[in-house]
Amino acid sequence: MDQFERLRQLPLRDDLRGLRPYGAPQLNVPVLLNVNENTHGVPTDAKEAILAAVAQELDGLNRYPDREFTVLRQELAAYLGHGLTEENLWAANGSNEVLQQLLQAFGGPGRTAMGFPPTYSMYPLLASGTGTGYVAGVREDDFTLTAESAAEQVRRNGPNIVFLCSPNNPTGTALGQDVVEAVYQAGEEAQAIIIVDEAYAEFAQTGTPSALNLLKGRPRLVVSRTMSKAFALAGARLGYLAGAPEVTDALRLVRLPYHLSAITQATAVAALRNSTSLLANVEQIKVQRDRIVQELKELGLTPAPSDSNFVFFGGLENPHEAWQALLNDGVLIRDVGIPGHLRVTAGTEAETTAFLTGLRTFLAR
Numbered sequence: 001m002d003q004f005e006r007l008r009q010l011p012l013r014d015d016l017r018g019l020r021p022y023g024a025p026q027l028n029v030p031v032l033l034n035v036n037e038n039t040h041g042v043p044t045d046a047k048e049a050i051l052a053a054v055a056q057e058l059d060g061l062n063r064y065p066d067r068e069f070t071v072l073r074q075e076l077a078a079y080l081g082h083g084l085t086e087e088n089l090w091a092a093n094g095s096n097e098v099l100q101q102l103l104q105a106f107g108g109p110g111r112t113a114m115g116f117p118p119t120y121s122m123y124p125l126l127a128s129g130t131g132t133g134y135v136a137g138v139r140e141d142d143f144t145l146t147a148e149s150a151a152e153q154v155r156r157n158g159p160n161i162v163f164l165c166s167p168n169n170p171t172g173t174a175l176g177q178d179v180v181e182a183v184y185q186a187g188e189e190a191q192a193i194i195i196v197d198e199a200y201a202e203f204a205q206t207g208t209p210s211a212l213n214l215l216k217g218r219p220r221l222v223v224s225r226t227m228s229k230a231f232a233l234a235g236a237r238l239g240y241l242a243g244a245p246e247v248t249d250a251l252r253l254v255r256l257p258y259h260l261s262a263i264t265q266a267t268a269v270a271a272l273r274n275s276t277s278l279l280a281n282v283e284q285i286k287v288q289r290d291r292i293v294q295e296l297k298e299l300g301l302t303p304a305p306s307d308s309n310f311v312f313f314g315g316l317e318n319p320h321e322a323w324q325a326l327l328n329d330g331v332l333i334r335d336v337g338i339p340g341h342l343r344v345t346a347g348t349e350a351e352t353t354a355f356l357t358g359l360r361t362f363l364a365r
């Protein structure tokens with residue numbers, strides 16, 4: 001009897017029957033450019049600061065941590081600026097958990113969330129896990145989303161929650177402020193919570209604004225961020241949001257008590273106090289990102305403009321073959337299942353070279 005046969009014999013929830021666990025392949029190859037991690041690693045001085053901070057927590061590890069993670073919220077507010085205080089901040093184990101808590105508080109049975117695919121594939125999964133309906137909106141043929149179209153779709157569907165991913169994963173392009181403003185207004189009647197997922201905000205092109213600018217006077221707007229990408233801390237699991245104090249109070253109703261461990265809090269606080277060092281590689285990554293866009297164009301492919309640390313590109317006759325050829329060369333990128341397209345993370349200069357060389361060789365065959 002295989003694992004799925006055995007699973008079928010358990011009294012599993014009807015809506016989970018037949019499902020497979022979500023997740024990109026975790027393969028052991030030399031060049032990992034498939035899940036948009038920061039491949040530069042944590043700089044030595046930041047590592048030492050984190051180690052010292054964690055060591056200090058060990059004496060008190062027999063006690064539950066600060067349930068309110070007050071120091072962490074203060075540090076996050078200081079990092080974001082924009083006149084935010086700890087009252088506006090919330091955090092959890094990755095922004096995935098932050099998004100799940102938002103759905104637990106504002107979604108649920110009888111309610112709907114809306115996203116605009118192709119977008120982050122966790123939105124429908126988190127909706128399903130919380131019993132929230134999911135409405136898939138549509139984008140233009142070139143995967144952009146205009147203010148008029150997004151607002152019209154939100155007005156027509158009246159969702160309780162809207163996910164706006166900016167820059168969008170997997171396409172990499174940021175949304176205009178006008179889209180966020182128009183969607184917020186369109187959600188007025190249904191009192192929709194508008195979530196702008198800015199997981200990659202630190203990689204934005206110069207002049208790309210953050211939705212943090214729009215928080216004032218918009219109590220149903222929430223901006224979600226993470227330390228998994230620019231901060232190179234995907235393994236530490238720390239995501240956060242900025243929003244109105246009422247929103248963070250709502251999340252206190254659904255969070256598990258002590259959901260952020262003392263180790264996690266200490267790690268994140270030490271990282272934020274060393275943000276200059278941790279973020280020093282962001283500029284390097286942006287250089288490699290722009291290099292990928294440039295060189296893919298020279299190869300006759302069609303990369304989307306990127307405000308993130310990855311590039312989504314089309315123009316491939318057989319993307320799965322290209323993906324496999326790169327994997328054979330020890331370079332893992334992402335097949336996001338969109339015809340003609342693949343997605344690649346900008347790595348170090350050497351990793352980026354390995355990717356571009358592998359792809360060039362494949363196309364020349």
Ligand SMILES: *Cc1c(COP(=O)(O)O)cnc(C)c1O
Nearest residue numbers: 094095096120169199226228239
């Ligand atoms: C990577 C990513 C996240 C981050 O998830 P964490 O749980 O914080 O690691 C969130 N949203 C999008 C769109 C992402 O690509």
